[in-house]
Amino acid sequence: MNYPPRLTLANLPTPIHKLERLSAEVGKEIYVWRDDMTGSVESGNKVRKLEFLLADAMAKGATRIITAGGFQSNHTRATAYCARRLGLEVSIIVREPKTGFKPQEIPTGNLLLNQITGAELQFVPFAEYQALGGYGPLLERADEQWRQRGEKTYVIGEGGSQPLGCFGYIYGVEQMLSLWPKVAGTKFPDSLFCADGSGGTHGGLHLGYELNGLSTNAIWAVNVCDSAEYFQKRVGKLIEDTAQQFNLRSINRELQVLDGHFGTGYGIATDEDLRFYARLAKQEGVLLDPTYTGKAFRGMLAEIKRAPDRFGKKILFLHSGGTFGTFALQEQYARALAAA
Numbered sequence: 631m632n633y634p635p636r637l638t639l640a641n642l643p644t645p646i647h648k649l650e651r652l653s654a655e656v657g658k659e660i661y662v663w664r665d666d667m668t669g670s671v672e673s674g675n676k677v678r679k680l681e682f683l684l685a686d687a688m689a690k691g692a693t694r695i696i697t698a699g700g701f702q703s704n705h706t707r708a709t710a711y712c713a714r715r716l717g718l719e720v721s722i723i724v725r726e727p728k729t730g731f732k733p734q735e736i737p738t739g740n741l742l743l744n745q746i747t748g749a750e751l752q753f754v755p756f757a758e759y760q761a762l763g764g765y766g767p768l769l770e771r772a773d774e775q776w777r778q779r780g781e782k783t784y785v786i787g788e789g790g791s792q793p794l795g796c797f798g799y800i801y802g803v804e805q806m807l808s809l810w811p812k813v814a815g816t817k818f819p820d821s822l823f824c825a826d827g828s829g830g831t832h833g834g835l836h837l838g839y840e841l842n843g844l845s846t847n848a849i850w851a852v853n854v855c856d857s858a859e860y861f862q863k864r865v866g867k868l869i870e871d872t873a874q875q876f877n878l879r880s881i882n883r884e885l886q887v888l889d890g891h892f893g894t895g896y897g898i899a900t901d902e903d904l905r906f907y908a909r910l911a912k913q914e915g916v917l918l919d920p921t922y923t924g925k926a927f928r929g930m931l932a933e934i935k936r937a938p939d940r941f942g943k944k945i946l947f948l949h950s951g952g953t954f955g956t957f958a959l960q961e962q963y964a965r966a967l968a969a970a
């Protein structure tokens with residue numbers, strides 16, 4: 631496989647290990663692919679995408695990276711730290727929560743980590759983001775502002791989920807496939823689960839499977855917002871664009887998205903969710919995040935319970951990071967644990 635230029639920003643390959651006690655409980659072999667260990671403050675799935683995106687930015691002589699995300703975006707936090715490692719300036723469009731944002735609030739989690747890097751943060755009320763139909767116009771505006779000030783800008787869209795970013799998980803699949811047999815004793819997992827947030831991870835995994843001659847029927851995404859149809863369309867288009875732009879052999883556009891597992895909304899966890907994450911941390915020493923991996927993992931277990939034969943025996947869950955999002959829910963966590 632000929633990859634576009636890539637920088638080394640992540641600690642790769644990340645380990646895969648079996649969740650021994652949970653596997654015994656569920657009656658399946660459940661493995662976890664630890665992409666929460668791609669790094670420290672620059673950890674999670676986004677770093678894989680950034681290895682390719684920032685290589686492109688550097689090759690183009692960029693001086694400032696401009697990107698966007700929610701209040702507790704893992705993508706913007708990973709981008710800020712990776713960009714700083716490369717000596718670049720960073721601007722982040724920060725979408726405020728639906729419920730509003732009080733400037734006197736003490737920042738926590740990813741937002742605090744972003745502030746610590748000295749990145750320029752442009753806060754945008756949720757209603758404005760919605761009225762504009764997404765981050766596109768806001769990114770364009772920031773791009774224009776900084777170019778007029780003489781900077782060489784490089785814009786990374788939401789979640790780094792653009793064709794070049796997909797190579798993060800095309801490369802990831804190659805690494806997973808070389809590790810898996812040593813850990814699990816078969817050539818590839820019967821099923822691979824991931825979270826769908828902006829779709830680039832799913833798109834990259836899909837292409838990686840196709841390019842390695844594997845059936846994409848083994849990939850299951852759990853959406854953490856929107857709907858299955860939304861992601862099938864969005865990820866399908868991303869795969870199409872990536873294949874076209876980079877001349878990849880890809881024909882399959884069937885995407886399996888398991889809907890109905892994100893509860894009352896994006897980033898909202900119930901006390902029961904938090905107690906489940908605490909239970910898994912106690913049982914296996916693995917911490918899921920409340921916005922992405924927690925919802926996807928619970929979704930996976932619910933689907934296995936609903937249709938035990940659908941996913942095979944050896945199941946791999948992609949832990950895509952998000953650890954710092956936990957701190958944004960510290961008060962709710964404390965309450966939920968106290969009530970356990």
Ligand SMILES: Cc1ncc(COP(=O)(O)O)c(C=O)c1O
Nearest residue numbers: 704827828829830831922950952
């Ligand atoms: C921790 C974590 N897991 C999963 C995802 C979903 O990945 P993607 O945006 O590529 O769909 C994201 C970001 O959206 C994330 O931050």
